Amino acid sequence: MDENILGLVAGGITSVAMLPQLIKVLKEKDVEDLSLLMICTLIVGLSLWVWYGFTKNELPIILSNAFAVLVNICLLISFLIYRKKSK
Template structure:
């Protein structure tokens, strides 16, 4: 049977990395016209709640993976407003 912490770390890593290709594409192309800022904002809020939940439960895999995902999505949110009209 798989250790719960390893499962949590792998799942968190994969979901946290899922938005990196989008961020890289937006930065390379300097174009964010196809992104929805509402979706990104809702995602940031949801991920932030997961971080809070991780603190309440003292679960490092939840805290670290979701905090990283918040960071990536905040960068994407900033890029949206920088590149939305290009």
């Protein structure tokens, strides 16, 4: 398989991976079992992957991680909103 296609497929899958979690949180408005530390660590780590992608000039890495950062920021915002409500 062409490695760029492979990268785009891999990137696409890991990008959308957090979406079901985000949708679940938005539906159930409950984040009790989620780890805030996981979300924050992911945002930092994924941002560094975007940077790595730029230095290596690899579009699959840049696009997929940038999208994943966005999803995790939404998850973080939801976490902060729903954690407050459940107190």
